[in-house]
Every structure is written in structure tokens, then in C-alpha cells.
Amino acid sequence: MSNARGRPRTRSQPATVPDEVLEQTHKTPREFTSEEYRRGMAEMQVAAENWMLAIEKHHHSIGCLDDFRVRLSTFLLRGDAERWWETARQRFGDRGLTWAEFQQMFNVAYCPAWVQEQKTYEFIDLVQGSKTVAQYEAEFTALARYAPELVSTEAKKASKFQRGPRADIRHAFGGVQCKEYAVAVQRAYVVERDRNEWRAIQASKKGAGSSFNGKKGKWAAGQGHSQGKEPLCC
Structure with missing residues (x-):
């Protein structure tokens, strides 16, 4: 042709x-x-x-x-x-x-659509739970694309993120809601870091106190035996 x-x-x-x-x-x-x-x-x-x-x-x-x-x-x-x-x-x-x-x-x-719908509900129900803030943020980022309407603006994204952390971290926010997602994430990291440091200090003090009390108890027990008395309870 x-x-x-x-x-x-x-x-x-x-x-x-x-x-x-x-x-x-x-x-x-x-x-x-x-x-x-x-x-x-x-x-x-x-x-x-x-x-x-x-x-x-x-x-x-x-x-x-x-x-x-x-x-x-x-x-x-x-x-x-x-x-x-x-x-x-x-x-x-x-x-x-x-x-x-x-x-x-x-x-x-x-x-398939049914898997995407499942991921959408996972994002809606997402909370920190036993995860670290880094793990929570990573999962938040991975699932956010399945519910774009919930993170369509910076304020919505920040608000959704701030509803997920554990109660102790949320309470540390003092009821102040960030409008910027990056700021909200940074605050969560800072609160987690400060609380971990505080727990470490308390654990160190407790350990030091136990060691001191143990030595004191041994000394008192020795004194009691030397005087013919029962050991003191610690």
C-alpha cells in the first residue's frame, strides 16, 4: 500500500x-x-x-x-x-x-486497592506504642502516602503526628500544638531524649544508693556481731 x-x-x-x-x-x-x-x-x-x-x-x-x-x-x-x-x-x-x-x-x-485501603487504616490508627520516636516517625512517613487527605497541609500533618506519641511525651508538649511538621518531630525527639537522660540519672542514683546501703548494712552487721547483738535490718 x-x-x-x-x-x-x-x-x-x-x-x-x-x-x-x-x-x-x-x-x-x-x-x-x-x-x-x-x-x-x-x-x-x-x-x-x-x-x-x-x-x-x-x-x-x-x-x-x-x-x-x-x-x-x-x-x-x-x-x-x-x-x-x-x-x-x-x-x-x-x-x-x-x-x-x-x-x-x-x-x-x-x-491492589484492598491493600492500599488496609494501609490507610493503619495510618489512621498509628500510634507510637513501644516504638522509639525515630521508629514512629519512619512508620508515619511510610504510611502517610496512603492517606494524603490527612496530611494535605503542613498543619494537618503536624497535628496527626502529635496525636500519636505516648502519653508522657504528649503531656510534655503542654497542650501546645505545632503548625509545622518538622518542629513537631523535633519536639518529640527532644522530649524523648530528656526523659531518657532523666531515667538514666535516676537509675544511676538508685544504683549508687543501693550500693551505699549495702555497705552500711554490712558495717552495722559486723558491729552487731562484735557486740553480741543481732544484725540490723537494712
Whole structure:
């Protein structure tokens, strides 16, 4: 067949990935496989989301164009994920997928809505409990993306964070609510540090007191024996 100008019509070929882009991709391989996460869907979803974030970051860092993103990303799929892709791509025939289409398919397969909903409720119910402030902050950061409406402003994010620490840390805030998230986190760290130092001092004093009382008791016991009296109770 020919086009309107009489030139032979050729079948569109997929864009060729430039050598320099391939070289950068091989230097920073970020493979994804779902097989190691069979113990739990939630763990696999977190791994899938982290992989997608890393891939997008890598694409931006090497200046990868949209035409090449799908090919470079699917090259890094392994195991079950690679077999999923070989099946999923057949739905599109010879037409290449856009990056947005690939992301949507990937999210449906590895980031199902019910797991995201579960993570949302985990964030809503998140409290410090027995965790340190650092551990609480890390979990807060990891789960916040599942409930963006709760942290859509700096004030909302700070307010949600300040509701989670243990009672002793919250009481130390004195009812003053920070409007900035970074300030709220810093205050929690400071309160935890001060309280840990106070506990360490009290424990040191208690230990020193016990040692002194023990020596005093031994001395009194010796005096009692030497005088023919019963040892004094300490």
C-alpha cells in the first residue's frame, strides 16, 4: 500500500533506546521480582511501590524519554513479574504501551486497592506504642502516602503526628500544638531524649544508693556481731 504521496507505507517500528541510556540503566539495575514476597501481599505491595518510585527517579536522573520508559522498566522485571508482563503485553498487540498505561497495569497487579485501603487504616490508627520516636516517625512517613487527605497541609500533618506519641511525651508538649511538621518531630525527639537522660540519672542514683546501703548494712552487721547483738535490718 502507498500513502497519498505515493510513498510505500511502512509499519511503525518501536523507538530504539539510545546506547547511552542503556548504559546508564545497566549501571544502576533495579530489578523487581514478586517471588520473595509471597509471604504477604502487603510486603509485596510496599516492594512494588518502592521499585516504581526508584524506577521513576532513575528515569529522571538519566533524562529518559517517555518512549523508552516502558522498555527499560520491563527489562528489569524478573521471575513471576516477568511472566506477568509477557502475558499482559499481549492485550495491546503491536501497539506499544504508554508509561501511564504500564503504571496502571502494574498497580492493579501488585498494588491492589484492598491493600492500599488496609494501609490507610493503619495510618489512621498509628500510634507510637513501644516504638522509639525515630521508629514512629519512619512508620508515619511510610504510611502517610496512603492517606494524603490527612496530611494535605503542613498543619494537618503536624497535628496527626502529635496525636500519636505516648502519653508522657504528649503531656510534655503542654497542650501546645505545632503548625509545622518538622518542629513537631523535633519536639518529640527532644522530649524523648530528656526523659531518657532523666531515667538514666535516676537509675544511676538508685544504683549508687543501693550500693551505699549495702555497705552500711554490712558495717552495722559486723558491729552487731562484735557486740553480741543481732544484725540490723537494712
